[in-house]
Amino acid sequence: MxxxxxxxxxxxxxxxxxxxxxxxxxxxxxxxxxxxxxxxxxxxxxxxxxxxxxxLGNYIFLTEDPLYLVSYLSSVRIAAISTLVTLLIGYPMAYAIARAPEGRRNILLMLVILPFWTSFLLRVYAWIGILKANGVLNNALMSLGLIDQPLVILQTDIAVYLGIVYTYLPFMILPLYATLSRLDGDLLEASADLGARPLTTFATVTLPLSMPGVLAGSMLVFIPAVGEYVIPALLGGPDTLMIGTVLWNEFFLNRDWPVASAVAIVMVLVLALPIALLRRIQSRAEKA
Amino acid sequence: MRSPVALRIVVVAGFLFLYAPILSLVIYSFNESRLVTVWSGFSLKWYGELLSDPQIIGAAWISLKVAFLSASIATVLGTLAALVLVRGGRGRAVLGGLVTAPLVMPEVIIGLSLLLLFVAMEGLIGWPGGRGLLTIVIAHATFGAAFATVVIEARMVTLDRAVEDAAQDLGAGPLRVFFDVTLPALAPALVSAWLLAFTLSLDDVVIASFVAGPGSSTLPMVIFSKVRLGVSPEVNALATLVIVLVSCLVLIAAWVSARQRVPEA
Structure with missing residues (x-):
């Protein structure tokens, strides 16, 4: 037993x-x-x-039609850019939460996690209402007189970036917070005592020590973003090429299960390295 | 140390970014107009339409059943997996990898591979007998278990082994120790793990689309097909109900774990 x-x-x-x-x-x-x-x-x-x-026909087919290669590259590009933007927004937030007074820290963390608990699908849907031609954003900008013509954001790649950054932000902040809150305050003080200015301390002490959090958070955003389907389906346009969408269409529209499987296997191979990296960071964190 | 002004601005802007879209969903659910984003007066009519839409009510019922069953299985699996990971059973490294992979693996891959498994098993042994509620529950329990493991593991590493050793020294058998000492200490984590698996199941559209059969469309599948055609005030009303429900659940969970922490301190 x-x-x-x-x-x-x-x-x-x-x-x-x-x-x-x-x-x-x-x-x-x-x-x-x-x-x-x-x-x-x-x-x-x-x-x-x-x-x-x-x-091997299914794999040969993937190399013959440029659609597949272009979609893989474009997925990796969209995921990488979104991950970078998420990091640029998430890092200062995690940093500020880690340095906040103890009582406020838990409330701020809870505020980061709370959106993650409310429906992902509905949070992506919210952006349709904000970004569309007569949506909240365009109406606000036009009534302020900042623009005369509605901005075209919905059904472009920009909307996809926004959607990914928005939905995956908590995944970035939490591991960053975990490493930043464990940072030894004495090290920062020592650096300041030795005459380093705050920015120098940040670049030479804080940032290098928080690299495990940066890598873990980036992988947690990048890996699922490469295969994202819902966000490009709802916010992207006909020009948005992502491999998750290609797989979905092969399966549900063309009903070509073998090609869909080949697309999935190649995607797993593309993601194998980032997943191994994430696993390494996590097992190192467990030992520490 | 006081945080610089620039940092504060980033934090406030970050939280605005996180919450403004949710707020706009809620506000426009009370809008009279069908155009959703053009305000034409306060109205509760979309809530009425929502609650009298048989397709949505039926799908919500299926989703609640699936979420309840899969969250319960996921919590049991997650507890056992966390035990192996924390207490150092054999194959720890393998299980660690098995738990991490479903957390990040794109949903289209999990959905497709599970569907192919179900179809292959159907051909070999005649089980699971077509796609439907059962196949969705299995799929959701699998990725729910990965998330549940992370939550339960985090709590389990903080447990004091001395208490269990004491129980054992006083003559309690391993099962008695587990059910009378370990499990109660884990209770807050079990509640959060179950709630997390429950909300993830209630939210999944991609995996369910692959493994669901005809007549077993879940709520997210129905919502997804509605919003692909554009904004719908009914969906805004539904979103508001979900947000209120989830906020209540999270507050209860936070309250439970805050109460649990007091006696330890």
Whole structure:
């Protein structure tokens, strides 16, 4: 009993998280077919002979149509820019919360976490009402006389950046706060005593020591952002190319499960390095 | 040390950025006009329309069932996983990786791979017997477990092992120690983990779209198909109800954990 119970999480995550990837890999080598399920089996027993048909066609297809390469690159670009902006907003916020008086710190942290608890879908939806042609933002700017023509933001890449930064900001602030609040105050004092100005102290002491938080927060934003589907679907336009959208369309519109699987496998390969990096930072933090 | 003015401005602007969109959702849910962002007077009519929309009510019911079941499974799995991670069972490193990956893995990949698993299993052993409530619960319990593990693990590392050792010295068996000492000490984390898994399940549109079958559309799936066509005042009303509900739950959770902390101090 004591031996078996701890096995439960292994079995569950193995069955419903690891094995699905094996199935995904298998289907990515299958031939599409008009059937249910819409792919041909990879191996077959017939008259005592095992026939294995590994089909690289789906992967070759991904290299032939430029849509896929362009979408991968554009997803990585959008995710990277959004991560950088999130970091630039999140760092000063985390820094200020970490330096706030103790009583106020928990309230500020709670205010950061609270939006994360309210629906992600509804928070993305909120931006449609703000950004559209006769939305809150344009109405405000026009009534102030700052612009005559409504700004076109909705259905552009800018709206996608905004959506990602907005929804993933708490993921950036929390790990940053965790490292910044553990920062030894004596080090900062020593730096000041030795004559360093606040900015020098920040650049030479605070920033390097908070790098684990910077990396962890950046990976927590970057990795899911690469495969984001809901944000480009609601805020992006027809020119917004993201690989999550491509995968979704292959599956739901073209009903091409093998190509969708190949797209997913390549995405996992692209994300393998950032995920390994995140895991390293986290296991180091656990040991500390 | 007082924080510089520039830093304060950034913080205030940051919180404005986080809360202004939520506030605008709430304000315009009371708007008379169908245009949502053009104000034409206070009205509760969208709440009336929302509550008499059978599609939304049906989907909300499905979502609540799925969220309740998957959060409960996720909390049990998360407790066991945290035990292995903190108390150093075998395969700690492997489990750590298994827990981190679902936290960040794009939802389209989790959704697609789980769907393919269900279809393959269906062909091999005839289970799970089509897609529907069960397959969504399994999918949500899986990623919910990853989040639950993080929350419970964080609390478990702060627990004082001496109390458990004392219980054991006084003759309590391992199960008795777990249920009478460890579990009560973990209670606030279990509540937060369950609530987190519950709200994540209630919110997921991508994974559910892959693993749901006909007739098992969840609330986010219905909302998503509505808002893809543009803004809808009904959705604003729904968002306001969700925000009020979640704020109440979070405040209760904060109150519970604040009360728990007092006797320790």
């Amino acid at each position: 004591r031996r078996l119970v701890p096995l439960v999480p292994f079995l569950w995550l193995g069955l419903f998280f690891v094995i699905p990837f094996a199935v995904l890999l298998k289907i990515s080598f299958s031939e599409p077919a008009i059937a249910m399920p819409p792919y041909l089996p990879l191996w077959e027993w017939a008259d005592g002979v095992l026939t294995i048909a590994i089909n």
